[in-house]
Amino acid sequence: MNVQQLVEPDRVHKSVYTDQAIFDAEMERIWERTWVYCGHESQVPAPGDYYAVTIGRQPMIMVRQGDGSIKVIHNRCPHRGVQLVGNLKGNTGNAFVCSYHAWSFHLDGKVRAIPLAKGYENTRMTRDNPDCSVKPAVRVDSYRGFVFASLSDEGPPLADFLGEARIAFDDMCDRSPVGEVEVVPICHRVIQHSNWKFFMENQLDSLHPSVTHQSTGISAGRVEKRLKAEQGAAPLYYHYLSTFASSFEQWDAVQTINFPRGHGILKAYMGLRPRDPDTLEHEAQLVKAYGAEKAEEYLSRSIHHVLVYPYLSVQSPLQQLRCLRPISPDKTLSEIWHFRLKGAPEAIYRRSLWYYNLVNSPATMINADDLENWTKGQWGLQSNGGDWVSFHRWYGDDREEKGVTYSNHGTSEAVMRNQFRAWTQYLTA
Ligand SMILES: [Fe+2]
Structure with missing residues (x-):
């Protein structure tokens, strides 16, 4: 197996998603070392x-x-x-x-x-x-x-391995007035019928929501609009779904920051600061605990997802964490966890629970639409219809500084290129 021949800067060979020997090498050289x-x-x-x-x-x-x-x-x-x-x-x-x-x-x-x-x-x-x-x-x-x-x-100590991706855990915990979260002890466990890399690539893929999640987003948006017209306001959870139907231009305007070791962030402020009494109480708690300046910093971070490569996707503003446990080239167990902010109002937990159930649960139309794509992706790559997977979008356009790649476009495939750079380093180390 010659890894260098399988991974080019702008495309990768399909066998990295399908080949048992490559999967075994991943387990040995990535998972069982890092x-x-x-x-x-x-x-x-x-x-x-x-x-x-x-x-x-x-x-x-x-x-x-x-x-x-x-x-x-x-x-x-x-x-x-x-x-x-x-x-x-x-x-x-x-x-x-x-x-x-x-x-x-x-x-x-x-x-x-x-x-x-x-x-x-x-x-x-x-x-x-x-x-x-x-x-x-x-x-x-x-x-x-x-x-x-x-x-x-x-290999490096944990803090160095995590690097800038530590923000996933800081952003989660800083939103608690005591700086801690506790797990909600039940998680969804889902078998994805696809290679683990499909999931990791998808998490920061801003090109797909306005296509894959269009029908769900538009439907939720219609109800949200009607409720606003009828009642003056709509529950926040309609907004969770309707934003998936944001226009292509809106998604293209966000940025991904791609760190060494394949970690990355999809920026985008999740707008979790309505002026309802629960949110105001939560904000007052943080001001009391950390002071006004720190509290503002914590509440206004522009983070949608943080990836800890090769297995975590953390949505820290809503205390969601998904973890992959690969089983075989075409089978991946995902654990879908969520957390409570210790000391925060119950309503803030309810808010994250809505997101957990509406977006990340396998029973929702969001996750189900992704799962279908990944399964069909796996089938396509197992076929003889072609040999390469394209990551050419905005190739050459990203800005690189001290080993960190900043996309100029949210829809740049910088994310996948960065992940495969790390992947190659792991496999050839
Ligand atoms: Fe998706």
């Missing part, structure tokens, strides 16, 4: 709370320790290799006990007891052998409550 998002610390509030999470192809467990820290360990008993937890989440008490032969382990994975240990005397499998303990992730770290793990000791 920092991967595990979850939010509020998913495991008490000692013994765990959450099963996949890093690349590795089943892992994120677990709260007795001392309050969080560890990430392989979901594998070192005896015969049986998975230690079968559920997605739960509380394991003060130990993991394997269901096969009852080997037990402390919450950090270190062996606690081997039943009938006499049978292992004078073998290599005695409890002082590190092989008797569950293998931990090499590195675990968190940023503002969001937990990441790396299966490699090489």
Whole structure:
């Protein structure tokens, strides 16, 4: 496999979306080396709370320790290799006990007891052998409550890996008067029948909403207009949908900022500051907590999406986070999470819940229209109808400064070009 022959600055070969060997290389050289998002610390509030999470192809467990820290360990008993937890989440008490032969382990994975240990005397499998303990992730770290793990000791620390994409978590947390969010413990889990890259490219693709989401946007806009005429105002959630039908010129006027490692931002102020009493109360809370100047900075950030490449899409102004767990070249699990701003009025949470259900839920017409495109995209790329995927739009027009690419047009395919630049670096490193 010659990666350089598959990725050109303005187009990529279809096999990067369809080939099993390339998928395996991605898992090995990207997911199983870099920092991967595990979850939010509020998913495991008490000692013994765990959450099963996949890093690349590795089943892992994120677990709260007795001392309050969080560890990430392989979901594998070192005896015969049986998975230690079968559920997605739960509380394991003060130990993991394997269901096969009852080997037990402390919450950090270190062996606690081997039943009938006499049978292992004078073998290599005695409890002082590190092989008797569950293998931990090499590195675990968190940023503002969001937990990441790396299966490699090489590469930058978490904060450097995230780089400018840290704004995703800052923007989310800064909107809370106490600077913290907590997870809403149920997420949508959706299997996308397409390569993971379709999703990542789509997130900052300003060229598609006025086409893909036109029918939904126009319908919502009609109702919004009618309600405004009849009642003087329409609920904000109509606006969530009607903006998808913004004109091509409006989408072209926004900007994408494309960072090293494939991360990026789609700017666009989401207009979440109506003058209703709940919004005013929320704003007053932030002024009290941070002062007028900081509060204004936090409330007026121009962010629509932040991408943490290659697996997160964060809509920080509405506390939404989607995480990819690739399964195969044409199958991707997405987890669709949302968060509560700690200390903020309940109505502000309700507002983000509307967005979660109306835009990001698999049951909505927005997400469903995207899912259909990605599936059809996968089918098209698996065919013999052509070999290349085009990312030529506004090629040569973007502005680059110190490794950051600023698009002059919202619809520039700078986003995809930047992602494949990172992808190539990962695969050839
Ligand atoms: Fe879309």
